[in-house]
């Protein structure tokens with residue numbers, strides 16, 4: 001087994017291209033658990049820790065470009081906590097301070113678990129994922145990037161370099177249900193984004209399907225039945241029906257963390273709660 005520690009993105013891409021079975025390592029908070037439990041035996045490792053290009057942040061007009069290897073801590077309460085309230089709330093729920101100091105959004109995307117806490121946020125924000133290889137860069141919608149349970153569209157020689165999303169002026173929030181209040185993987189989660197300028201609400205669910213679910217039908221129903229150009233309070237009838245519809249769009253399973261019935265119920269409650277917060 002070889003461990004590579006490239007100092008630049010071109011160097012990392014060259015190594016990834018020459019070692020297609022190598023594992024990329026960012027914070028290592030998923031990979032080291034896999035190795036320790038012997039669920040995965042690495043052939044080669046490419047550490048991304050010293051690749052500065054993956055730690056950069058840019059804002060061009062209303063669009064943010066977030067380096068894939070920036071740790072959660074920076075979104076929770078650090079330099080980039082201001083760019084997305086929902087991302088900040090999601091980052092705050094990940095693991096412990098130690099995990100948030102090491103773990104990255106690039107790693108959450110790389111693992112692509114349906115319970116990954118940043119993924120519903122990236123879905124509701126319609127984020128664009130930047131993937132680089134020695135052949136160049138391509139940009140994929142988050143909706144095309146996430147393919148299924150721990151499956152994504154990254155090719156073996158590609159590195160996720162950045163995540164792009166637009167600034168939103170309205171409310172955005174993330175909520176998660178787990179068996180404890182901290183250090184817990186989601187049983188169900190939801191992110192709601194209200195974009196008054198474009199008169200729409202986006203809602204994405206985590207841990208209730210093989211991958212993140214965008215509730216397009218519920219979103220369309222809400223925009224047909226509510227004025228989304230403001231955040232004026234809406235009736236209980238609307239929030240109840242929205243919750244019912246979001247629940248109906250979930251496709252959960254029963255597993256060691258929870259039952260399908262409870263998960264379906266929980267995402268309805270989360271959807272209702274977030275919608276009420278948005279429309280105060």
Ligand SMILES: Cc1cc2nc3c(=O)[nH]c(=O)nc-3n(C[C@H](O)[C@H](O)[C@H](O)COP(=O)(O)OP(=O)(O)OC[C@H]3O[C@@H](n4cnc5c(N)ncnc54)[C@H](O)[C@@H]3O)c2cc1C
Nearest residue numbers: 024026027028029030031094095104106107108110117160
């Ligand atoms: C105690 C503990 C608690 C946890 N709690 C939570 C939680 O509450 N919520 C949650 O969502 N997760 C949680 N996790 C899981 C983990 O912290 C996250 O998934 C984290 O985002 C992984 O990021 P990382 O940088 O550590 O990834 P790594 O372990 O370095 O990598 C994970 C995967 O992504 C790939 N990868 C990493 N970076 C890139 C890149 N730039 N381009 C392409 N592929 C890449 C790797 O090859 C690997 O397949 C927890 C883990 C632990 C150990």
